[in-house]
Amino acid sequence: MILPERSRKGSVTVFVCLFFLSMTAMLLAFIDASRKTAVNSSAEALCSLWAESVLAEYDLNLQKRYNIFGFYGYPKDVTEKLDYYAEGSFKDKKYIRYGGSSCSLYDYALTDVDIFSRQLVEAGKLAFTEKFIRPEKEVVRVEHAGEPDEETEARRNLFDDLPSAGSGKGYSASAVKDAVSGLTSLGDVVKAGSDSYFIEQYIFSYFKDAGDDKNLGETYFSQEIEYIICGRKSDRANQRSIRGKIVALREGTNFLCISRSPDMRARTMAAAELLTPGPAAAVTEKALMAAWALAESVNDYKLLIAGHSVPLVKTERLWATDLDSVIANKEEGCIFTGIDEGEDYSDYLRLFTYTMDSRVRALRIMDLIQINMRYLYYDSFLLREYNGGVRFSMKVNGVEHEVVKKY
Numbered sequence: 289m290i291l292p293e294r295s296r297k298g299s300v301t302v303f304v305c306l307f308f309l310s311m312t313a314m315l316l317a318f319i320d321a322s323r324k325t326a327v328n329s330s331a332e333a334l335c336s337l338w339a340e341s342v343l344a345e346y347d348l349n350l351q352k353r354y355n356i357f358g359f360y361g362y363p364k365d366v367t368e369k370l371d372y373y374a375e376g377s378f379k380d381k382k383y384i385r386y387g388g389s390s391c392s393l394y395d396y397a398l399t400d401v402d403i404f405s406r407q408l409v410e411a412g413k414l415a416f417t418e419k420f421i422r423p424e425k426e427v428v429r430v431e432h433a434g435e436p437d438e439e440t441e442a443r444r445n446l447f448d449d450l451p452s453a454g455s456g457k458g459y460s461a462s463a464v465k466d467a468v469s470g471l472t473s474l475g476d477v478v479k480a481g482s483d484s485y486f487i488e489q490y491i492f493s494y495f496k497d498a499g500d501d502k503n504l505g506e507t508y509f510s511q512e513i514e515y516i517i518c519g520r521k522s523d524r525a526n527q528r529s530i531r532g533k534i535v536a537l538r539e540g541t542n543f544l545c546i547s548r549s550p551d552m553r554a555r556t557m558a559a560a561e562l563l564t565p566g567p568a569a570a571v572t573e574k575a576l577m578a579a580w581a582l583a584e585s586v587n588d589y590k591l592l593i594a595g596h597s598v599p600l601v602k603t604e605r606l607w608a609t610d611l612d613s614v615i616a617n618k619e620e621g622c623i624f625t626g627i628d629e630g631e632d633y634s635d636y637l638r639l640f641t642y643t644m645d646s647r648v649r650a651l652r653i654m655d656l657i658q659i660n661m662r663y664l665y666y667d668s669f670l671l672r673e674y675n676g677g678v679r680f681s682m683k684v685n686g687v688e689h690e691v692v693k694k695y
Contacts (some may be wrong), residue, residue, distance in 0.1 A: 516656065
């Protein structure tokens with residue numbers, strides 16, 4: 289059947305109209321999709337930029353003194369900043385509907401051991417390179433306590449709210465014993481390239497010890513590394529505790545030295561037989577060996593604190609104390625044989641910090657930073673109020689945009 293000319297023209301007109309309408313709908317859909325894509329891309333870029341802006345507000349004193357990056361604030365503070373940024377960027381743009389933002393900082397608090405330790409590792413990697421920047425030791429106090437009596441009270445409260453509060457002991461004599469078992473040098477204990485190795489580099493670059501103040505300027509403790517190991521609230525208490533740990537470690541290796549030396553064994557046995565003839569001499573010999581090892585260990589500590597070196601495993605050639613003086617209970621000063629071999633005081637401290645509980649070690653590093661920041665810069669400084677990263681979500685045109693940024 290052949291349609292009339294007028295019917296054919298009508299069909300073509302309808303087809304053209306339908307085609308035009310379809311193309312228009314497709315074009316509008318394409319424009320709408322392009323607009324959504326453009327808005328989403330812009331929102332993603334802006335969110336990333338705003339996260340960087342939040343992180344850029346890190347505390348300069350904290351960074352210059354300890355190379356730790358952290359910004360002060362709570363989720364409410366960050367949310368207000370994001371709303372401010374969004375208001376400035378989206379204002380008067382009818383095609384953008386801003387639905388607000390929400391922020392979470394809980395997982396990025398600087399008192400989180402994992403977050404904090406990552407920064408320690410990164411800073412420790414620079415500690416022995418040409419990129420290492422020495423800690424800023426010049427202090428310009430930011431927040432004054434006020435009257436002299438108020439300042440005294442503020443310093444008295446330095447130990448309030450410490451990150452390590454309730455964390456327990458970090459030092460383990462058994463861990464130290466296991467670490468040195470079978471070794472002849474402390475240099476073999478710390479494994480180069482591990483996270484703990486870089487944290488060790490950080491500790492011995494940013495904190496003082498009794499043998500080296502590292503030209504770090506004013507700090508609350510003069511024996512900071514000793515604090516990390518012992519956790520006591522005074523230099524004197526930390527010094528006593530470290531002395532006990534070094535003497536205990538040295539006593540075991542010195543007793544081994546006596547046991548392996550035929551000449552030293554013969555001397556202790558001869559003395560024991562003079563003191564307690566008969567079967568009791570064997571027991572007395574062991575007591576004399578222990579007393580002699582202890583006396584040598586005390587002298588070893590004195591040598592270390594005086595700047596000399598003492599090897600982990602000593603030989604008779606390096607022995608300093610006299611058995612007769614031990615029997616007579618004669619107190620002597622520091623006896624130096626004239627031979628400097630082995631490890632120095634800082635090497636023994638490295639052994640203790642390396643073998644202590646890694647979580648407690650990180651928390652006590654936090655303690656020192658908080659104590660010194662309060663002592664030197666801000667009376668009210670609390671590390672838990674600082675953050676090493678940020679997570680927030682922002683709703684734009686009904687689409688949720690989430691951003692996570694860390695230092």
